[in-house]
Amino acid sequence: MDDIFELGGKAFASRFILGSGKFSLPLVQAVTEQGGAQMITLALRRANAGGQENILDFIPPDVTIIPNTSGARDAEEAVRIARLARALGCGDFVKVEIMRDTRYLLPENAETIHATEILATEGFAVLPYVYPDLAVARALKAAGAAAVMPLGAPIGSNKGLLTREFIEILVREIDLPILVDAGIGRPSHACEAMELGCAAVMCNTAVATAGDPAVMARAFKLAIEAGRAAYLARPGRVLEHGAEASSPLTGFLDE
Amino acid sequence: MIVNGKPAGEFAGTLLEYLLQHGYREDCVVVERGGEIIVREQFSDVVLQRNDELNILHFMGGG
Numbered sequence: 432m433d434d435i436f437e438l439g440g441k442a443f444a445s446r447f448i449l450g451s452g453k454f455s456l457p458l459v460q461a462v463t464e465q466g467g468a469q470m471i472t473l474a475l476r477r478a479n480a481g482g483q484e485n486i487l488d489f490i491p492p493d494v495t496i497i498p499n500t501s502g503a504r505d506a507e508e509a510v511r512i513a514r515l516a517r518a519l520g521c522g523d524f525v526k527v528e529i530m531r532d533t534r535y536l537l538p539e540n541a542e543t544i545h546a547t548e549i550l551a552t553e554g555f556a557v558l559p560y561v562y563p564d565l566a567v568a569r570a571l572k573a574a575g576a577a578a579v580m581p582l583g584a585p586i587g588s589n590k591g592l593l594t595r596e597f598i599e600i601l602v603r604e605i606d607l608p609i610l611v612d613a614g615i616g617r618p619s620h621a622c623e624a625m626e627l628g629c630a631a632v633m634c635n636t637a638v639a640t641a642g643d644p645a646v647m648a649r650a651f652k653l654a655i656e657a658g659r660a661a662y663l664a665r666p667g668r669v670l671e672h673g674a675e676a677s678s679p680l681t682g683f684l685d686e
Numbered sequence: 687m688i689v690n691g692k693p694a695g696e697f698a699g700t701l702l703e704y705l706l707q708h709g710y711r712e713d714c715v716v717v718e719r720g721g722e723i724i725v726r727e728q729f730s731d732v733v734l735q736r737n738d739e740l741n742i743l744h745f746m747g748g749g
Contacts, residue, residue: 450748450749451747451748451749452747452748452749453747453749454747456747459747472748472749473745473746473747473748474745474746474747474748475743475744475745475746476743476744476746477690477691477741477742477743477744478690478710478711478714478715478742478743478744480708480709480710481708481709483709483711485711485714485744485745486745486746486747487714487745496745498745499748499749501748501749514723515716515718515723515743516716516745518716518723518725519714519715519716519744519745520725520726521745586749587749613749633749635749636749
């Protein structure tokens with residue numbers, strides 16, 4: 432079955448977006464390969480003097496780089512980071528994340544809409560990270576976003592789909608890929624997001640904090656594939672009351 | 687000059703020469719000079735000035 436995921440003008444077979452933070456460099460390569468991820472996020476930071484390995488050396492060449500704007504506190508800083516990241520020559524994708532709150536790391540939705548507007552006009556494929564809000568998602572669509580990335584739970588919390596009801600609303604109402612980001616802590620959470628109709632799942636901490644990150648990356652790959660297959664298969668109905676036998680109730684002892 | 691937020695003395699030469707002498711991977715960095723983006727292809731054309739403020743940036747792990 433061909434189930435191609437189109438995003439920002441590119442086609443992907445994998446719906447697993449891997450965040451590359453908190454890993455040693457060789458582990459980045461292992462988890463990318465084991466997770467079958469075709470998209471990976473990176474941050475832009477000051478480089479240190481002195482010869483050193485670069486994370487790009489550890490990312491397979493066919494994997495699409497998605498720079499993030501982490502560290503940005505407003506739209507202006509996010510746009511600055513996005514332009515610098517694109518100048519590194521790894522394509523037009525950018526994950527816009529803008530935060531001022533350092534305790535809960537919740538995104539600044541209004542600034543994110545503004546940055547999306549500017550960057551989309553400049554030809555970026557913009558993936559905005561937001562708190563799931565229907566009005567915000569509609570504004571992002573109007574601003575030219577390539578997708579919407581609602582959070583499932585606070586960043587790095589591994590708590591799962593705490594915002595499930597609102598993500599479901601976005602899936603139903605917004606004609607853009609919905610990519611759940613942040614808070615996904617277990618493969619079952621990722622599977623659930625895909626069953627709801629999300630187009631892809633991004634996770635980082637769940638893999639990085641696992642006892643065996645490479646094996647966990649593989650578990651996420653399988654869960655995302657299972658959830659996607661279940662969504663395409665259209666899950667059966669839920670009974671409001673009572674039960675319905677799976678085996679025939681007649682034909683032997685009742686005679 | 688100020689490089690990555692710290693005083694870095696003076697340097698007579700091009701940006702490319704500065705990067706190579708200080709062990710930066712010129713194929714993996716982008717430079718911001720006074721708010722202007724300088725890409726790899728321009729590194730050898732840019733002659734550094736004593737009052738330049740540079741940010742030398744690269745990708746690293748991030749979610």
